[in-house]
Amino acid sequence: MNQKKYVYLFSEGNAGMRNLLGGKGANLAEMTNIGLPVPPGFTVTTEACTRYYEDGQVIGDDIAEQIFEHLEKLEKISGKKFGDPTNPLLVSVRSGARASMPGMMDTILNLGLNDETVEGLTKLTNNERFAYDSYRRFIQMFSDVVMQIDKNLFENILDEIKEQNNAKYDTDLTAENLKEVVKRYKELYRKEKGEEFPSDPKVQLLEAVKAVFRSWNNPRAIVYRKLNDIPSDWGTAVNVQMMVFGNMGETSGTGVAFTRNPSTGENKIFGEYLINAQGEDVVAGIRTPQSIETLKEVMPECYEEFVRIAHILEKHYKDMQDMEFTIEQGKLYFLQTRNGKRTAQAALRIAVEMVEEGLITKEEAMLKVEPKQLDQLLHPMFDQEELKKAKEIAKGLPASPGAACGKVYFTAEEAKQRRQLGERVILVRTETSPEDIEGMVAAEGILTARGGMTSHAAVVARGMGKCCVAGCGDIKINEEGKYFTVGDIVIREGDYISIDGSTGKVYGQKIKTVEPEITGYFGTFMEWADSIRKLKVRTNADTPRDAAQAVKFGAEGIGLCRTEHMFFDEDRIPAVREMIVAKTEEQRRKALDKLLPMQKQDFIGIYEAMQDRPVTIRLLDPPLHEFLPQEDEDIRELAENMGISYEELKATVDSLKEFNPMLGHRGCRLAVTYPEIAEMQTRAIIEAAIDVKKRLGYNIVPEIMIPLVGDVKELKYVKDVIVKVANDIIKRENVNLQYKVGTMIEIPRAALTADEIAKEAEFFSFGTNDLTQMTFGFSRDDAGKFLKDYYDKKIFEYDPFQKLDQSGVGKLVKMACELGKQTRQDIKLGICGEHGGEPTSVEFCHNVGLDYVSCSPFRVPIARLAAAQAQVKNPR
Ligand code: PEP
Ligand code: MG
Numbered sequence: 001m002n003q004k005k006y007v008y009l010f011s012e013g014n015a016g017m018r019n020l021l022g023g024k025g026a027n028l029a030e031m032t033n034i035g036l037p038v039p040p041g042f043t044v045t046t047e048a049c050t051r052y053y054e055d056g057q058v059i060g061d062d063i064a065e066q067i068f069e070h071l072e073k074l075e076k077i078s079g080k081k082f083g084d085p086t087n088p089l090l091v092s093v094r095s096g097a098r099a100s101m102p103g104m105m106d107t108i109l110n111l112g113l114n115d116e117t118v119e120g121l122t123k124l125t126n127n128e129r130f131a132y133d134s135y136r137r138f139i140q141m142f143s144d145v146v147m148q149i150d151k152n153l154f155e156n157i158l159d160e161i162k163e164q165n166n167a168k169y170d171t172d173l174t175a176e177n178l179k180e181v182v183k184r185y186k187e188l189y190r191k192e193k194g195e196e197f198p199s200d201p202k203v204q205l206l207e208a209v210k211a212v213f214r215s216w217n218n219p220r221a222i223v224y225r226k227l228n229d230i231p232s233d234w235g236t237a238v239n240v241q242m243m244v245f246g247n248m249g250e251t252s253g254t255g256v257a258f259t260r261n262p263s264t265g266e267n268k269i270f271g272e273y274l275i276n277a278q279g280e281d282v283v284a285g286i287r288t289p290q291s292i293e294t295l296k297e298v299m300p301e302c303y304e305e306f307v308r309i310a311h312i313l314e315k316h317y318k319d320m321q322d323m324e325f326t327i328e329q330g331k332l333y334f335l336q337t338r339n340g341k342r343t344a345q346a347a348l349r350i351a352v353e354m355v356e357e358g359l360i361t362k363e364e365a366m367l368k369v370e371p372k373q374l375d376q377l378l379h380p381m382f383d384q385e386e387l388k389k390a391k392e393i394a395k396g397l398p399a400s401p402g403a404a405c406g407k408v409y410f411t412a413e414e415a416k417q418r419r420q421l422g423e424r425v426i427l428v429r430t431e432t433s434p435e436d437i438e439g440m441v442a443a444e445g446i447l448t449a450r451g452g453m454t455s456h457a458a459v460v461a462r463g464m465g466k467c468c469v470a471g472c473g474d475i476k477i478n479e480e481g482k483y484f485t486v487g488d489i490v491i492r493e494g495d496y497i498s499i500d501g502s503t504g505k506v507y508g509q510k511i512k513t514v515e516p517e518i519t520g521y522f523g524t525f526m527e528w529a530d531s532i533r534k535l536k537v538r539t540n541a542d543t544p545r546d547a548a549q550a551v552k553f554g555a556e557g558i559g560l561c562r563t564e565h566m567f568f569d570e571d572r573i574p575a576v577r578e579m580i581v582a583k584t585e586e587q588r589r590k591a592l593d594k595l596l597p598m599q600k601q602d603f604i605g606i607y608e609a610m611q612d613r614p615v616t617i618r619l620l621d622p623p624l625h626e627f628l629p630q631e632d633e634d635i636r637e638l639a640e641n642m643g644i645s646y647e648e649l650k651a652t653v654d655s656l657k658e659f660n661p662m663l664g665h666r667g668c669r670l671a672v673t674y675p676e677i678a679e680m681q682t683r684a685i686i687e688a689a690i691d692v693k694k695r696l697g698y699n700i701v702p703e704i705m706i707p708l709v710g711d712v713k714e715l716k717y718v719k720d721v722i723v724k725v726a727n728d729i730i731k732r733e734n735v736n737l738q739y740k741v742g743t744m745i746e747i748p749r750a751a752l753t754a755d756e757i758a759k760e761a762e763f764f765s766f767g768t769n770d771l772t773q774m775t776f777g778f779s780r781d782d783a784g785k786f787l788k789d790y791y792d793k794k795i796f797e798y799d800p801f802q803k804l805d806q807s808g809v810g811k812l813v814k815m816a817c818e819l820g821k822q823t824r825q826d827i828k829l830g831i832c833g834e835h836g837g838e839p840t841s842v843e844f845c846h847n848v849g850l851d852y853v854s855c856s857p858f859r860v861p862i863a864r865l866a867a868a869q870a871q872v873k874n875p876r
Contacts, residue, residue, distance in 0.1 A: 006048040007066040009073060010041050010241075015317075020045045022237030024096030027337050034316065036309055037333050040077045041091070041241030042070040044209060046098065049235030052213045059210060067209065068202070071240070078242050083201040087124065088117035090134070090243040092335075093208040095215060097236040100338050101224050102459050105236055106145040106215040108208045109278060110138035110243060114199035118182075130248050132178035133170075137278060139185040139197060142204065146211040149192045157184045169287060171276055205240070212238045220434045227441065227464070229840065231797060244333045246326040247278050251299070254279050254326045257292050257306070259314040262322070262342040262462060263401060263453070265349030265521075269310055271323075272452050279324065279335070288471065289452050302332050313337050318360050319368060320350050343401055343462050344369070344376040348521040355528075362528045363872045369525065371839040371865040376402060377522060378553070378858050382500065383512040390498070394486045394506040396447065396472025399458035401502035403513055404445025404467040407494050410479050412439020414493075419443070426497055428484060430477050432457040440466060445499045447506060449475050449484075467501035475506070518553065518861065526554060526861060529868035534876055535845060536852035537863045538614070540832055542566065544605035550857035554864055557614035558606065559765060559854020560705075560832035563681060564622050566602045567595075573627065577638065580624050581652045585676060592680040599681065603688035607700055616703040616765065616832075616854075618744070619681050619718070623666040625656035662779060667708020667744075671718045678718055682725040690735050703740045705765060710747040712756040719760055742828070745816050746770035754816035758823035765854070766813050768833030768841075772800050775809045802834065804841035814848045830854055839866035846870035 013021050013029030021029060025043035032038045048063050059067075075081050080089035090112040095105035113121070113135045121131040136158075144151040158170070161181055167173050173181070189197045198204055215221060216236045225232060246254030257271025272289035274281050275298070281287060296303045306325065309332075313321045322340030326333050342350065351365040360368070382390075382403040406424035409415045412435065415427045419442035427443035429436060431450040440446055440460060445467035448457045452471055461468030477484045482493035491497060491508055498511040518526055538559035539550035547558060567576045572595060579591035606615060629635050630653070639649040658664035671678040682704060689700040704722055709715045719741050730737050741760075745751050746767030754764070773780045778787075780801065790796040804810055813831075820827045830852040835841035837855025842863050845853050847870065855863050 003062060003066075004047075005066070006045050006051070006063045007070045008043050008045065009070060009077075010038065010043070013043065018098055019234075020047065020237070022046055022096030022098055022239075023100050023338055024094065024336055025237045025239050028239060028241070030316075031313070031334055031337060034312070036312070037331075039242040039244045039333055039335070040074055041239060042074060043096070044238040044240070046235040046237045049213045049216060049237065050233065052210070053235070057210075057214070059206060059213075064206060067205070067240075071205070074240070074242065080242075082112055082205075083114075083117060085116040085120040088112055088120045090117075090121070091205070091240050092243055093205070093212060094239045094241070095212045095236045096239050097216070097230070098234050099228065099230050100341075101221060101228075101230070102341065105218070105221055106212050107280070108138070108141050108145055108211070109280070110134045111142070111204050111208055112201040112243075113138045114201065116199075117201070125248065127248060129173075129175040129178060130245065132175055132182055133173075133247055134245065134278075136178055136181045136185060137280075139182065139189065141280075142208070143185070143189055143192075143197075145215070146207050147189075147193060149189065153188055153192075154185060157181060157188065170281075171287075209238050209240075212236060220437050223437050223441075226791070226798070229798070229803075232794060241335070244326050244328040244331075244335075245278070246274075246328065247276055248329055249276055251330045252276055252326075252328050254281070254324075255289065255292065255295075256322070256324050257310065258320060258322050258340045259310050260320045260340075260346070260350055262320070262340050262346050263398065265342065265346035265353070267350075267353060269307060270453075273325075273327075279326070299327065299330065302327055302330065305332050309334065315359070318354070318364065320346075341459065341462055344373040345401055345521075347373060348377075348525045352521045352524050363532060365525070366529060366532060366865065366868045366872050369865060371842075371862045371869065374522075374861045374865060375858070377516055377518075378861060381514055381516055382498065383514045386512045390507045390509060390511050392505045393489055393508040394472050394474035396449075396469040396474070396504045396506065397453055397458070398500070398502050398504040399453055399455075399470035400446075400461040400466060400468035402445070402467035403498065403500055403502075403511070404443075405496065405498040405511055405513060406444040408484070408491055408497055409439075409443075409493060410477065410482055410484075412436040412442075415439035416442045426499060428475075428477060428497075429457070430479070431455060432460070434460075440464065445469070445501065447472060447475070447497070447499050449473060449477055461501075467499060469499045469501055469504050469506060472504070472506060515549075526864060529865050530554070533864065533867035533871050535842070535850065535867035535870065537860055537867060538616075538830065538832075538852050538854040539857050539860055540836075540854050541606070541857060544609040546857050547606055547609040550860050551609065551613070553857055553860040555613075555857065555860045557616075557852070557854075558610060559616055559830050559836070559852060561606060561615060561617045563599070563602075563618060563620055564626075566599060567620070567627060569598075572598050574641065576627050578642065579677075580627060580656070581642070581644070581649060588674065589676050592676055596680050596684055599684035600688045600691075603685055604692055607688060607692040607698065608696065611696075612698050612700075614701065614703060616705050616742075616763075616830075617681075617685050618705040618707055619668070619678055620670055621667050621707040623656070623658060623661045623664050624670065625653065625658070625661065628653050628656065662773065662781070668706050668714050668718050669708065671706070671721065672714060675718075675721045678721050679725050682722045683729065686726045686729045686737065686739065689739070690729070690733050690737055693735070693737065701738045701740065703742060703763060705742055705744060705763075707744045707767070708746060708770070709743045709757065710749040712753065712760055715743055715757060715760045740828075744770075744832075745813075746774070746833075748775055748812060751812040751816040754819035755823045758820040758827055761820075761827070762824070763828035763830070764816065764820055766816070766829075766831040766833060766850075768804060768809060768813070768831060768835045769801065771812065771833065772805065772809050775812060776800060776805075803838050804833075804835040804844055806841075806844050810844055810848075813844075817848050817850070828852075837863050839863075839869070842866035843870040843873070846876065847874055849876070 010032040015030035018026040140154040143149040253275040255273025261270040271292035319339045324336040347369040351368040406426040496510040498507040538557040539555035540560040541547040575594040582588035639646045740762040742763030743761040744767040832854040836853035837859025
């Protein structure tokens with residue numbers, strides 16, 4: 001039987017094998033094959049990772065065997081031997097999932113060192129200091145990552161020895177000092193683990209591979225996956241690669257660079273490096289790195305070579321690359337390349353310029369911007385007037401653009417809790433580490449005292465689209481005392497500050513923020529998206545203000561106007577309540593007559609804001625008890641105002657109470673009981689349309705939508721009420737006004753009988769909030785409390801109320817589309833549940849042939865791009 005292949009040499013893979021080799025492994029293979037200087041190595045596949053979990057977190061013998069076989073091949077290629085004291089092969093062991101997850105999983109460098117091989121390394125390089133520097137790094141990383149010993153314990157020893165020897169930086173330590181560090185590290189290891197540090201390189205290797213597999217499920221990786229829609233069953237690959245050393249002295253170094261600026265998108269190489277350092281030093285922010293430009297003077301040949309290869313890579317991948325490199329005694333190596341993370345601004349500029357440069361097509365450009373990222377651009381910037389008056393107190397690096405204002409907190413935990421209490425938070429840290437991810441999510445913006453443009457805070461913030469000012473050395477943080485100082489200014493926990501991630505400026509005060517606009521690269525890009533997409537994008541809006549905002553963001557109509565908010569309005573709630581407590585139809589009609597002019601005015605405002613665009617207005621949906629007070633005191637006050645007794649009102653309130661209001665007297669059921677409510681609303685909708693049409697000449701075709709229908713007969717009943725009122729008015733006014741009557745499909749029975757429903761409905765709008773609720777049987781209001789356990793126990797990967805459950809709820813949607821079209825070929829199909837603005841759900845809507853999606857105003861641009869991407873991926 002052919003044995004399954006779990007390990008590939010770099011020379012055996014290519015960029016197309018991403019699912020199997022992970023992004024890093026596939027790109028290392030691709031670079032190897034196009035002849036770039038990549039240290040040799042091999043990749044243990046993502047399938048080996050899934051096997052590891054299936055087998056109960058052990059590495060199968062067959063997999064271990066293949067790892068060692070490939071290790072032998074690597075020995076041949078490199079001419080070095082693993083564990084050989086005279087000529088030791090050292091390797092790095094690094095994670096690499098299908099989608100890049102920067103800093104989320106584990107890395108071990110310098111693996112293969114022990115007391116013998118370190119001597120070999122010394123002899124071979126004639127550099128004892130370097131050998132012991134590598135050894136101490138390895139012991140610390142292995143102990144931390146593989147054996148989970150707190151890395152601070154190691155840092156403390158290092159700091160102590162630095163202090164004893166008056167060394168400011170690590171690089172000031174001598175070989176003797178470093179030997180002492182190694183000795184102390186090994187003692188610490190023995191104390192913590194009750195055994196010696198493992199000296200057998202093969203044991204080190206298997207343990208390291210296991211640790212990388214395990215790190216796939218560490219808490220920060222899980223959080224990152226959830227934020228980025230990465231499924232947990234993908235697993236990570238492991239890359240084992242011959243070490244090259246950036247810490248061999250002044251002609252060695254290591255760095256990170258991008259082919260274009262990841263913050264602004266400018267077409268110019270951008271990056272940082274450190275001389276005499278290893279990879280982790282650059283991102284850890286221990287020493288402040290140098291800009292890549294200065295390499296031109298220090299090592300001109302290396303720089304030229306670097307620029308040449310960077311261009312090759314960008315052309316090859318047709319995307320901006322994020323590269324890691326190491327210079328070992330003047331020789332340049334590439335350790336990684338991947339499509340670089342970038343801010344939304346940068347993503348748009350890069351996409352547009354790459355089209356203009358002829359590198360990619362407009363269609364390809366669509367796929368270069370994450371729809372969700374656009375959100376960053378739709379949020380406020382500082383008000384220019386207030387900004388002029390504001391006093392800058394410090395300046396750091398402009399690490400991730402945007403403006404943020406909030407209260408200062410110093411730990412991720414505190415930031416998270418304060419956010420949950422509704423506060424706006426700025427997370428202030430000396431530097432961030434992957435453990436801070438949840439606090440970063442919760443914060444409006446992040447301010448760090450240390451670290452460069454490629455520090456953890458900067459990279460992660462850019463990925464999230466969070467405003468970030470990094471490396472702000474002016475501020476001195478006292479985490480325990482919960483304050484920071486800048487000169488003699490003291491900012492305490494809970495004080496407001498404002499930070500500008502585009503300039504790096506920090507202000508010790510609140511600054512007002514203003515709405516953004518879609519212009520420049522953003523404007524051009526969105527025009528292209530509109531010319532490509534087939535799916536229309538509408539908005540859910542109930543006020544002229546929201547409607548106008550949505551139009552600015554490109555909405556092509558209103559897909560859902562919820563009329564209930566209009567009932568809640570302060571000056572009309574008395575009439576609403578009067579209507580509810582009415583004992584007779586006559587009383588109720590009297591109250592409704594008071595509401596009519598106000599409701600008509602609402603619709604006039606909306607039609608005016610939308611001009612000729614289609615508007616779908618939904619009849620009243622929530623149960624009536626929502627409009628009545630619940631507390632005794634409030635009931636008493638209302639009764640007095642209404643001139644009825646407390647008892648009478650209390651009895652009405654009680655009689656309206658339901659055990660299960662979400663499944664209760666709401667939606668079209670209200671209109672069945674009280675047709676006069678539907679009559680009033682229809683009157684307002686039609687009269688407002690006639691008014692605006694006459695006055696302003698817009699061709700308004702109101703779409704009247706009936707909610708919560710489960711049976712064609714209830715739909716027909718309410719529709720007849722609407723049609724009668726509408727036709728009477730149109731006749732009386734003697735105008736030519738078209739209108740449509742349709743329904744929400746939000747009850748599973750409506751989806752199942754959509755062929756019958758379509759006999760009466762001219763359009764369907766999928767209310768996937770209720771449809772999800774009723775298909776799963778999860779209460780919309782309560783499920784959040786227990787769904788968390790579903791994620792923790794890996795029963796669910798995501799919240800079905802946010803991202804459409806395509807295989808269940810989606811199946812109903814698809815079926816209803818097909819059944820609806822069987823009856824009425826030209827039936828208009830849309831969606832107005834929350835899913836209408838979520839990119840994967842938008843793609844689904846495109847694929848099942850909906851005419852439009854409808855979402856909140858701020859998600860309109862996201863939906864426009866998601867719709868264009870869906871068309872590029874699956875043209876229709
Ligand atoms: C829905 O159920 O998806 C919907 C849009 O209606 P509502 O959220 O108002 O119930
Ligand atoms: Mg609903």
